[in-house]
Amino acid sequence: MRVYFLDRIRIVLTILVIAHHSAITYGASGGWFLRLVDDKSTSSLVLTLLAAVNQAFFMGFFFLISGYLTPSSHDRKGWLDFTRDRLIRLGLPTLFFGFVIGPLTVAITRTRSWDFASEWFGIMAQGRFVIGPMWFAYALLVFSLAYVAWRKLVPVKPAPRKPIPGHRTWILAALGVGAAALIIRQFVPVGEEVLDLQLGYFASHVFLFALGCIAERYGWLTEVKRKHAMPWVIVAAVAIPLLPIALVVGEQIGQTNFATGFSFPAVFYAFWEPVVAWGIIAGMLWIFHLRFNEQDKRWGGLARQTYGAFIVHPPVIVTIAILLESIPAPALVKFLLLTALGTLASFALAWAIRKIPFVKLAV
Incomplete structure (x- = not known):
């Protein structure tokens, strides 16, 4: 269907x-x-x-x-x-x-x-x-x-429906994706390409594609409700304006490179991305399924x-x-x-x- x-x-x-x-x-x-x-x-x-x-x-x-x-x-x-x-x-x-x-x-x-x-x-x-x-x-x-x-x-194998994982799992996923992105960027900084791919962003891409394949078995994308989305929408709304603040703080302490390394901006940016992504994606799934299906x-x-x-x-x-x-x-x-x-x-x-x-x- x-x-x-x-x-x-x-x-x-x-x-x-x-x-x-x-x-x-x-x-x-x-x-x-x-x-x-x-x-x-x-x-x-x-x-x-x-x-x-x-x-x-x-x-x-x-x-x-x-x-x-x-x-x-x-x-x-x-x-x-x-x-x-x-x-x-x-x-x-x-x-x-x-x-x-x-x-x-x-x-x-x-x-x-x-x-x-x-x-x-x-x-x-x-x-x-x-x-x-x-x-x-x-x-x-x-x-x-x-x-x-x-x-x-x-x-x-055929599997029974499972509920959407709880927020603890979402937090662990965000931490895992952020950590993976930070590690990858030590070898391929943001903006650099390997085989025409900016691998610095691929931690979330690989995770979300795999998550989509798993989610299809249980119909998760059609099951996102307010209780799943709203906390992450709020977190994303708080996190978004923190990015420019983090960059300003980085300049004040002499750290401006967010593309690679373990500077404050680089670490903040790596973990900021999945938090914002989870909020916007969950919010859109909830609203669009509710209003436009x-x-x-x-x-x-x-x-x-x-x-x-x-x-x-x-x-x-x-x-x-x-x-x-x-x-x-x-x-x-x-x-x-x-x-x-x-x-x-x-x-x-x-x-x-x-x-x-x-x-x-x-x-």
């Missing part, structure tokens, strides 16, 4: 991806194709906090939902068809983005004009692979294949475009941002404009592309 509220959440998360990259464009900390603002203004600090909150939960939430949908898809299709489907749905779009759309985005960024074709063709002729945000599909393909191997080694053609139509919008949004928002350069408006206003226009254009383009024969099979 389709879980409609998860479709609504995927739409919101896709919009947040577009907002995240729009924020980086106008001053937030992070890596992206185009940065038009690079200062320490108040707007940049606000957008950096927004990006940090997003980073704490939104891609992990995608992995949680993907993990939740994986066991039933595997069982329904069988391991061979499931593997073939994952290679088509995740592998082919990643390759197409890497060799075509990624170079297109780089070409538009470099030329900042409509005369980008020669630059684009030149990058493609070099065989350059630009993974961009498709690292998510790449990582999800690896996770999916790992799940297939796991099921081969450890057959899953019904079939609706309009929402269903948007949900079908989320993957396509995710794939095409980089060249879309880069182009729109360049067009907005001449408008004399504050960075925060341009961020809102870029997010809104980028969302509309990305979903519309995804809808148009899915009309092409055979494309629907992949996106």
